[in-house]
Amino acid sequence: MGTWKKGFVLFIVLMLVFDVSMLGVNVSASQEGRQLNMADEDASKYTKELFAFLQDVSGSQVLFGQQHATDEGLTITNPAPRTGSTQSEVFNAVGDYPAVFGWDTNSLDGREKPGIAGNVEQSIKNTAQSMKVAHDLGGIITLSMHPDNFVTGGPYGDTTGNVVKEILPGGSKHAEFNAWLDNIAALAHELKDENGEPIPMIFRPFHEQTGSWFWWGASTTSPEQYKAIFRYTVEYLRDVKGVNNILYGFSPGAGPAGDVNRYLETYPGDDYVDIFGIDNYDNKDNAGSEAWLSGMVKDLAMISRLAEQKEKVAAFTEYGYSATGINRQGNTLDWYTRVLDAIAADEDARKISYMLTWANFGWPNNMYVPYRDIHNELGGDHELLPDFEAFHADDYTAFRDEIKGKIYNTGKEYTVSPHEPFMYVISPITGSTVTSETVTIQAKVANDEHARVTFRVDGSSLEEEMVFNDDTLYYTGSFTPDAAVNGGAVDVIVAYYSSGEKVQEETIRLFVKIPEMSLLTLTFDDDINGIKSNGTWPEDGVTSEIDHAIVDGDGKLMFSVQGMSPTETWQELKLELTELADVNIDAVKKMKFDALIPAGSEEGSVQGIVQLPPDWETKYGMNETTKSIKDLETVTVNGSDYKRLEVTVSIDNQGGATGIALSLVGSQLDLLEPVYIDNIELLNSFEAPPADSFLVDDFEGYFGDDTLLHRNYSSNGDPITLSLTSEFKNNGEFGLKYDYSIGSMGYAGRQTSLGPVDWSGANAFEFWMKHGQLEGNHLTVQIRIGDVSFEKNLELMDAHEGVVTIPFSEFAPAAWENKAWCYH
DSSP states (O other): OOOOOSSEEEEEEEEEEEOOOOOOOOOOOOOTTOEEOOSOTTOOHHHHHHHHHHHHHTTTOEEEEEETTTTOOTTOOSOTTOTTOOOOHHHHHHSSOOSEEEEEHHHHTTSSTTOBTTBHHHHHHHHHHHHHHHHHHTOEEEEEOOOOOTTTOOOTTOOOSOHHHHHSTTSTTHHHHHHHHHHHHHHHHHOBOTTSOBOOEEEEOSTTTTSSSSTTSTTTSOHHHHHHHHHHHHHIIIIISOOOSEEEEEOOBOOSTTOHHHHHTTOOOGGGOSEEEEEEEOOGGGTTOHHHHHHHHHHHHHHHHHHHHHTOEEEEEEEESSTTBOOSSSOOTTHHHHHHHHHHTSTTGGGOSEEEEOOOOBTTTBBOSOOOOTTSOSSSOOTTHHHHHHHHHSTTEEOHHHHTTSSSOOSOOOEEOOOOOEEEEEESOTTOEEOSSOEEEEEEEESOTTOEEEEEETTOOOOEEOEEOTTTOOEEEEEOOOGGGTTSEEEEEEEEEETTEEEEEEEEEEEEOOSEEEEEEEOOSSOOTTEEEEEEESOTTOEEEEEEEEETTEEEEEEEEESOOTTOSOEEEEEEEOOOTTSOGGGOOEEEEEEEEEOSOSSOEEEEEEEETTEEEEEETTTTSOEEGGGSEEEEETTEEEEEEEEEEEOOOOSOOOOOEEEEEEESOOOSSOEEEEEEEEEEEOOOOOOOTTOSOOSOTTTTOHHHHHHHSEEEESOEEEEEESSSOSSSSOEEEEEEOOOTTSEEEEEEEEEEEOOTTOOEEEEEEEEOOOTTEEEEEEEEETTEEEEEEEEOSSOEEEEEEEEGGGOEEOTTOOOOOOOO
């Protein structure tokens, strides 16, 4: 057997599959002066009119849209970057433009037309110019996003680096994210018509988050993190940058058909969303199947009902023949009208306002609209063109000609419903892992300038006031977790008060994994309080005392010894800490201290030892901290040579100690000069197990918390619940329990991202599994390397308990990949 190529980002997916068939908003009429439930209370005139128009068209017609409609296509001939282009593959095909024109932030970043590589400023201007032309043509503008990974610098499909955590306030890449948002703000401000009126655009941030192919996806971003970054993005553009000509679209990927709970799991709230969207692509191998159509209709009906309930807009924000577009030949020849008829036939699904397909970047995998061979260069019209013409001619579809002049300057007056005050914690998000002693909490209170915000640690009645920061517009507070919870979890309750009354509170659960927490530090800068001498060993003929001393301007504990033989092999100087009333002794896992030792003998050695009375027998650090005197650094102290020793003693503290003692133990030391002790520190520590690139998951690192487990695995397919079980396992404390129900999707799976790992030394995938007889079911193990998914199916007909080993040579590219692969 061969080995896997190394250095790729890997995903592991476990899916239980059962073959089943899938089963299969209207707003009130436009009224003069009506209130609109929009994300921006200060929305511009045109933006309000566009929102109202999209509501009013609901149910009567669906607008057709395409990404890069005027700057990508096989029949478009003007030279790149096609700034302000009026050519269109759709126009060439049916004699009309799409009603909705889509662009992406890749254009602003110079990676897509009409952007210019390496010139963001010009790319923004070019994109604005193309959008203005689309507006002048009578179309509606949308902007999607595919930014690079802010942590690694890789593309948007690079899911490593915990990116959302790092771009949120307090994260290491927050400033870079703000700078990127500034480009979107600059574009929005650039969009003005000839009268100076801001032209609106629909912005769709962080789409398809329910999948795991983007760095903001479900396997790397918790629902709370997603809500926070979506809210932050809207607030930054709307409130900080003063952008008031954006409608905000929320567009998860398709999942279990019509599953509203899954859809809303990452919903940031009514104050941040204008458009309920969904992205759903058909399967090229079986396009137009009843199963896909039924699921699509259920999803569209679900978002239309949500839009009606919340007085928003519903849209099919991305759709297509397949994720990789249409075939050159062999397509389902009535696919466009088959999709349209299915939508139109459902009283709820037909209320979507628009449906947008992707760009005609080119063959082999990026064509979403058929072409007319107007230049006689393509060997004839595409075989799907007649059906697309029928789609265009249908009374239910609307292209540019049918909406031009009907959206803006209608003479109708609109106001925006005021937003109610509410609070949310922006960092740290519940489920976060804490790795430093100081935890900074940031909370946002929207729509209440006179709020009071506090926090307290669960179990304590002491509320700490959080301070409003005029620069960030957040309330901020900080605390240090108790050492007793290191390696466990702590709940923090953040409360929002208005006019003296508690309005809201939010509990955030933090998992604490701090490498070292300081419980007590004695620096002896001014005195030696908090410590006493317990003498020496041997005692006979030896006298000793401790005192405070200043050495080169630094206070230290001075241990003076007389009568200690330089040939003695156990020379113990004993100290005991005396002021531990405020220290949780049971939480002490480590002690550190520094020592300066007379350099009279180069043959001796020295070590540090810690004891936990009343147990005076166990000596922590014995023989583990021993250092040879000749190997230590030499320093000069008051004209004499000394050896500098830094001691770290790990303590297997089982609890019940009443005190803490330490000893400096020498062998054959010349102690004619004093020994100096400094910087005694008691620490609690958490030591993570060593990284194992071959380990996918042993389920031991979740503190027994199912919530943390759930956040590490994104969902695919039908409903599935993961939980930790101490009953069913191969070893350790926990195994994984996998509760699923097969429904309309035909499979239920969970997926996790491993980041870049090296599996070049492995040749098989192995795990323990127990199950009963599951006739008709099979388990699919999927491994994604780079952009290719490999699968192995295991039949579950016979009950099984034991280790399963799958050689890598038995994995094959997933049937839907359509990619050649050489295994080596």
